[in-house]
Amino acid sequence: MNQYRSVDYSSVGTRTNVNKVLRNTYMLLALTLAFSAVVAGSAAVLMLPPPGIIITLVGFYGLLFAVEKTKNSSAGLVFVFLLTGFMGYTLGPIINLLLKTGGTQILMTALGGTALTFFALSAYVLITRKDMSFLGGMMTAGFFVILALFVASLFLHMPILYLVLSGLFILFSSGAILMKTSDIIHGGETNYISATVTIFVSLYNIFLSLLNILMAARD
Template sequence: MQELYTQSSAGISSLEVSKVLRNTYALLAMTVAFSAVTAAISMAINFPYMGLWMLLPYMGLLYAVEKTKNGPAGLFWVFALTGYMGLTLGPMLSFSIGMSGYEPLIMALGGTALIFFGLSGYVLVTRKDMSFLTGFIMTGFIVAFIAMLAAAFLNISGLSLAVSCMFLVLSSLLIMWQTSGIIHGGETNYISATVTLYVSLYNIFTILLSFLTGRD
């Protein structure tokens, strides 16, 4: 009887994990598509480059998502957040296309897709527990954020490139960490998981694009 109960619990747990994973990838695909639409609108209306000021609305929208992630309103705020981030891509895309054509854009998209599917696929196949990365990732993002502010305000030569590399590595690790969290039951909210993966993709794409257009 105890063995039967254990098997039944494992089955239910597996179903829950599959549901979170399926919902996360479905919502991620929709938010990426929505961001592409808002990015196109941003380019069409010549949306201004905001620099670090973009972080203020971003933090507010991220807070709204966190507060509503367990209810229907969470979906609205997820699309508000990702739509806004799509708008902020417009100036970068316009600059890239104007300077180098569409080739860097296509290469950055391909590189981002390769990194995402490669890293998430590795975790899904091996089922490795990446929870040991939690402290490293959190500390790394704090250090990278402080370094980003220093690079922006102090104009330290070479620091901008180092910061970009830090964010690229940390965002890649975050994809593995979040995917692992889903399949091992550490993450049960697909809205939170979607936002984490989306922000990682956004960081990777913008960093690759900046490398390819020589902006760092």
């Protein structure tokens, strides 16, 4: 008598979709990182001026809003590259300053530290397949702590406060990468554009925070 093994096609379909989202996320992330690096390098070579806090905030949140509104269409890809390119431009003046002051080693250390952090966090979630949603409460609390300290830093101008903020940004961004990667592999995140932006912004914050800490240590 022939025996047939039943197959849960809904489960297979879900796994296929998860793998597709994960693959597309990492592919788009690699492209946006490369594009942002080219823009940052060009801004540094051309010695373009920093955009300033107002333009930076308006540009970042404006483009972030545009990405969120168009993430389910091809226009979302355009806004993703506009957002990541703009963020690369904001790094240009910082990179230029580092290169002028002999900070090449600091720059490479921050890049290496950011890459190592990303690969370690991603590998941990992908290998263990652990559900990281339990971090949600701590992430919410951390967000408000960072927001309060950021506002305070605008008025107090205390070097130690900037270092504390940088450390908190690294922890917060690392948590965001863990949660987003976990969300993808468990089927909670089905939009690779949204996932890419979250991870990209987290890597940007980690890189910038490492630069701040390393520059403070040098000085």
